[in-house]
Every structure is written in structure tokens, then in C-alpha cells.
Amino acid sequence: MTSPLHHLQRAGRLERLFINGHWILPEGRERVSVICPSTEQSLCEIALGDARDAERAVLAARGAFPVWSATPPQQRAALLGRIHALLLERSDLFAAALTLEMGAPIGYARSAHVPLAAEHLRVARDNLASYPFIRPRGTTAILREPIGVCALITPWNWPIYQITAKVGPALAAGCTVVLKPSELSPLSALLFAEIVAEAGAPPGVFNLVSGTGAEVGATLAAHPQVDMVSITGSTRAGVLVAQAAAPGVKRVAQELGGKSPNIVLPDADLAQAIPPGVVAAFRNMGQSCSAPTRLIVPRNQLDRVHQLALAALGQMKVGDPMDAATTHGPLANRAQFERVQQMIEAGLRDGARLLAGGPGRPEGLARGFYARPTIFSDVHANMVIAQQEIFGPVLAILPYDTVEEAIAIANDTVYGLGAHVQGTDKEQLRAVAARIQSGQVHLNYPAWDPQAPFGGYKQSGNGREYGIEGMEEYMEVKSVLGYYG
Template identity: 50%
Template sequence: METTTGTETLTRHWIDGAWQEGSGSIAVVNPATGQTIAEVPAGGKAEVDAAVMAARHAFNRWAATPLADRVAMVLAIREGIKARSGEIATSITAEMGSPTKFANTVQVGMPMATSKGVAGLAESFPWTEEIGNSLVVREPVGVVGAVTPWNYPLHQVVAKVAPALVAGCTIVLKPSEVAPLTAGILAEITREAGLPAGVFNVVHGTGPEAGEALASHPGVDMMSFTGSVPAGRRVQEVAAGTVKRVALELGGKSANIVLDDADLTQAVKLGLGNCFINGGQTCTAWTRLLVPQSLHDQVVEMAVEQAAKYTVGDPTDESTRIGPMSSERQRERVDGYITTGVSEGAELAAGGPGRPDGLDSGAYVRPTIFSGVRPDMRIAQEEIFGPVLSVMPYADEDEAVEIANATVYGLAGAVFAGSQERGLEVAKRMRTGQVDVNGGQFNPLAPFGGYKQSGTGRELGRYGLEEFLEVKSIQL
């Protein structure tokens, strides 16, 4: 995968079971130091053509591979991830700034959990069923083009690759150019596991070049994309030319509704944790904290007290809870939203514009809490993708639900209530793909995806596997 020149690492494309050199280069920058730590080639149409051709050539044989062998391959890849977990975590911390403790537990743990989950359900999955005189069979969709983001650089890849492999599909991956290094490690793992050449391919490059070449390619049967809404729209537009299937997992502006009988200590602690998770660079982050008007000031005070526990700094330090943003560009974006919130009239309860004290370099922002946020403010409507919480008062339960649903997004959310029954009733009224009630835990087998402009389709578990399958009716 890699050759070293000086202090930098050169990472190549992985096409048809071999490393391929590429023209041009894209710098991979450590956001904590601003130093270039690697370079990847700037792939485009030629590299995508070669990778798709390899995937097409490998498809029939892989689709005909017995299901048990495909499942065994996914589990072997999982074991490879486990064996190299320390290396993977270190790479993720270096390329996008995820704190080392979070990288070792979540960034590595999630892809292991999701791959194990989809492998475990394969045997009981309804690959065939009888409806009257028809035999309904589920078959692999074909060659999958996958475009993944930088915030969870291995998990987002495995969430697509594992079910696609179980389904019998072959894959061409275009990882984020911001955090591409773990894709190379995964390619090495697939080789060591014995995955046949061409079944999994990696083409590096930018979205407008490599990404669009992949989405428009007539040899690609399906596009699975995770990223921003504007980029997702573009993938959908480009893919429409060949009427291929498109699955989109896009942004979010998730609301955490705290009801008047909730355990406030639990609601604020878990709520802030889910807002600041991965430095706020999480599509499901609960960035809007909706509280009864009478409890607003108390909740803000509690949130500020909790926020003081979130140490910002060097992501390689075990005590750090919030590292740098993934890039200087992302730091500027988040800082710009914080400035916008102040100009809109939201009250700063903690944090604010500018760098944290003592961190004059690196892509760091100040974890920020705004109080008294109105639903029409930009900070309440737009995805910031940083450690920024908007506390929003409401008059009654109906208004809370109305505010929660009043964005173009619908990816995730939460409800804290005095009883599970009351929380469940409010959760059912929220127009969003997943809702946690009183801190319900993440389930890697449950469907993951959104309503409205948060995307189309679902990932994870049985629903994620179905995305990579066609349905055929055979009349007997």
C-alpha cells in the first residue's frame, strides 16, 4: 500500500487485486499539526474505468460463490480489522483528528460490530420466498460504487462493503480525500483474507473528478453515498443518466426533546455527549436541545457545567475528549457558524468564536453552547458539523414536536421523558429515521437512514443488506 519518502507516506489505488500508481497527488494533512502526513493519487475517469472493469469481471464468480463462503470472508476481514485495530486507530487520529480513545473504541469498534451483525443474519435472511405460484428470489444488484466521508473513515466504508459482499456484489470505493488512509489498510486486509481480485477496489480522488466518474459510469449498477446534502444531490443527478439505484445517507440536524418530567441530569449529560461526539462531526449528533421554557435556564447552567469536562487538545493525548476539526477548512466553517449565531442574537452560554486558549495552531474550535435559540436561526436550521449546541425553549409538547420537525433534515433524534411510554409516543411523532428514548443504546442491526433531505435507503442489519439486492419473481 505505502512507500515512504522522508516524513510522508504515498498511498496508491487498489485495482484488480494490485496496487496501481496514479497521476497527480492530494495531500493528507494532520489537522492537529497542519503537517502533510501522506499523499494519495488524484484519480479520475481512467482509474475509475479500470476499477469498474475489474469489478464487472469479478462479479459473476463472486455472486456465484456460496453464501457461507461470502459470510466467512466478511468475518475474516473483521478479524483483520481487529488484528490491526491499533494501527487503524492511529491512522484515523492522524488523518482526521479523532481523539485516540474514541478512535480505539468507536472508530474501530463500530465497523467490527456492523460487519459481525450483517454476517450473523445472513443465514436466516429470506433469500427466497413463495408467494402463490411465484418464487421470489433476491440476487445481488451488481457492481456497487461507494463514496464515503471523512468523519468515520472506516466505519462508513465497512457499513457498505460488508453487506455488499454478503449480498454477492463487487465494489469500487472512492474514500474521502481528507481521510483516505484507512481505505488502503482495508485493501491490504481484504488481500490477506483471500478476497478474489476485483471484488473490492479503491480509487482515490476528489468528488468532482473520481466521484462523478463513478456515479455516471454505465458499468456501475448502484451508488451508495454518505456525505453532505449538496454532494448527495449531485450524485443523484449524475447517476440518473444511467438510471442506477442510489442510496444516500446525508446530513442531520437532530433534536433532543427533553420533556417536563424527564431526568434532567441524564438528559443533559447524554445530550451534550451526543452533540459533542467525535468533535460534533457526526451526522446523527443531537445539536438541538429542546427544553420547556420554565426549565431553560436550569438546563443551560447544567449544560455549561458538563461542557467544562470536555477537554480540547492534542488528539493523541488519552485525556482529550475533543480534538481538532478534520481540516482547516472545517474549522473555518464551524467558526463561521459560531460567529453567525452571535450575529443572529443567540446568547453565548459557553465557548464562542476563535481558537481555544493555548491552541494557536491546528484546526481547533471552542466547544460552544448557545441559549435562547429561535427555530428560524441558521444555527437551528443548518448542519454545522462541529461541537456547537443550540438550546431551544418550547411552550408545550406539541410545539416541541413542531420545532423538532421544522428542518429539511430527518436523520436522528432523542426524547427524554419520565416514562418510556410517554417518550415513545413523542418519538413516534418525530419525522426522523431513528430516535433514542431515555438514552436507548445504538443497535448495529437496526436500520439506519433518514427522512426528507437526510437521504434515501437504509444501512445496517437486514435493511442494509436489502439495499444491495434485486428482487426477481419466477412464476411456476
């Protein structure tokens, strides 16, 4: 397998930013180590940009916007198609980078992280090809126009997936972008900048500035020449970005935290409902904002739920993410490892029943940010582990006596990003879904749909990503009266 580190070092990418079509040295000299989560050792150092670099990138994007926004949709779609093809062509390189930088098992990086990221590009390309930018409404024309320069701030947990979920529709809409990836998992972002350049993006249309949220993120959010900010991250980070953006009255799209419920209705087939629920809660080592980490089940079926949940857990193997047999690797960074340990201790203090896992590393793993997949039962809705986002492999089982109580438990959270409902009565499934306060609801574990808009209620954010709605997020609406008079 080609080493992404060797590739990036040989090309001189680690010490450079991508601005206005060129790989350039940053204005400052700050560097940060990229830590391998499976060894806790430094992989390399990358250069961090500062406010001056963010300024250069914004001005480059502003300069490119008039021409790019007027480019025919078929030309923009062609660029997206070339980026999509290059991402698939180099899928092994991207997968290896993800394994190194954030601990994704190589098999999962290949089967989920990279192909799902590619799907965002394909969907953006295909939607653009048939999108009606002008629609009649009587004698009025409703126009959709690109909003302008967009700052895109992406997280460390699904690095390339979140990049394509933003860059694809933004470019499709006719916007120019400045990407600030997480400095904790930057390798896949640098590889992505390479393929955007190779695909022939005009100078200034796509720019990448590595840096911290406090420096580069804050500069981008407050910059008067930035028309929109799209951030995926914690609710705390989303609030800070919105506050910085507020004086400019710019649009802010936020995909933030979650504490997603999974309601198992009384008529559900537990053998079909519980094992996939455990797998979904622990996907990406629990580091998914929409992971259904609250399993809400009938109290009178609790023993059977326990049996099935433990059996599902027994199929998981935590270990070296480069091992093809590994299903779950380390947590992505030290801060997240420590957060998960604290939350497991909080569950024990609050009196939740520990079914499996617990504090510390799994047996045989003395080094690396490995955590024990943990299941608590007899969890009450007011416990810390039922209210706060853990962002790790911790599942809380909450029993209920009535469906009304189950719905109340599901909605008893400040978040509202994703939800699941399991059962056999289709009408009841739909009725329960209608009453859950979340931006997306999955009924009986359907296939992932890249056209399904994704976003949150309440403190899970605002705005939508994916599909047509994801592209429209990067557009302004203009009505021209008398257009058809």
C-alpha cells in the same frame, strides 16, 4: 505504537490504487497532501486516480461479478469473518491512522471508531449466514439477488466506520464494489484495502480508487456499468451524485446531512437527560450527521438545563489527540474549521445567548484546527444555527412551552436523519417518536444497535444502512410465479 504512515510508505501504498487484486500506479500523476489537523502540517502525499482509473476499477468489478454473485453465502460470510478478524487484530494501527488523518482522539478512535466499524462487518457476516434469499408467498417465490457493481463513496468524518457500513453488506449481498474514500482522510481506507486483500477477496470483488468527487466520484456515478451508488456525505454532494446517476436510472442510496433534535419532555429527569445530550451533540467533535445538536427543553426549566449543560461541558478536554486524557481533538480539516467559525458568528449576529465557547481556538492552542465547544441558548427555530447543519461542536438550546410546540420545532427542518426523546412516561415517549420525521429515534439514550436500520427522511437522503435493511439495499427483488406450483 506502530506508525501507520511508516507502514503504508514502506509497503508503497500511498502512491497506488487497489484494482483487480493488485496495487497499481494510477494513470495520472496528480498528488494531494494529507494534512494533519492537529498540526496543520502535511503528513504525506497520496496518489489520486482519475476517470481512467475509475473505468479500470469498474471493469474489474464487472468481470468479477458473475462468479462472486454465485458464490455460496457461507463462503462470502467466511471472507467477511476474516476481514473482521484482521481489522480487530490491527485495531491500534487503524486507530493511529484515524488520529493522524482526521484528529480523532486516540482513546475515542480505539473505543468507538474502530470497534464500531468492526461491528458492521460482524453483522453483515452473521446476517448473511441466516438470510433467506428465497421466500415463498403462496405458489410464488420472492427472490433477492445482488444488484451488481456498486460504487461506494465515503466521507472524512467517520472514515473506516462508513467504509465497513457499505462494503460489508454489499459483499454479503453478492455485489462487487469500487470504493472511493475521501481524499481528506485516506489512510484508514488504504489499510482496509490491505486487509481485504490479505483476507483473500477474489480479484475485482473489492477495488479502491482514491480521487476527488468531481473526477472519480462523478465518473463512477455516471458509469453505465455501475448498477448502484451509495454515498455518505453532504446533501449537496448527494444531489450531484443523483443527477449524474439519473440518465442510467441506477439506484442511488444517500445518507446525507442532518440537524437532529433532542426533545426533553416535561417529566424527564434533567440530571439524566441533559449531560448525555451534551456529550452526544459533541461526539466526534460534532462531526456526526446524526448528532443531536438541537436541544429542545421546557422553558420553565431553562436555568437548570443551563447548569447541567455547562457542568457537562466542563468535563471535556480539547487538545492533542494523541494525549490519552483528551476527549475532543481538532476538527478534521481547514474547511470545516472555517465553517464552524462562520456559524458561531452567525449565532452571535442572530442574537442567540452565548453560554460557553465562542469564536476562535481554545486557550493554549495556537495551531491546529481546534474549535471551542460552544453552547447557545434562547435559540429560535428560524435562526441560522437552528436550521443549517454546522458539523462541529455547537449546541443550540431551544425552549418550548408545550409538547406540541416541541414536536413542531423538531420537525421544522429540511433534514430528518436522527432524533432523541427523553422522558419517564413510556407511552408518551413512543407517541412523540411516532410524530418525529426522521429515520431513527432514540429514546432515553439506548445503546447503539448495529442491527437498527439507519437513514433519512426529507433532505437527509433515502435508502437505509445497517442490519438486514442495509444488506437488502444492495439487492434486487424478483418474483417467480408458479415456482411452487
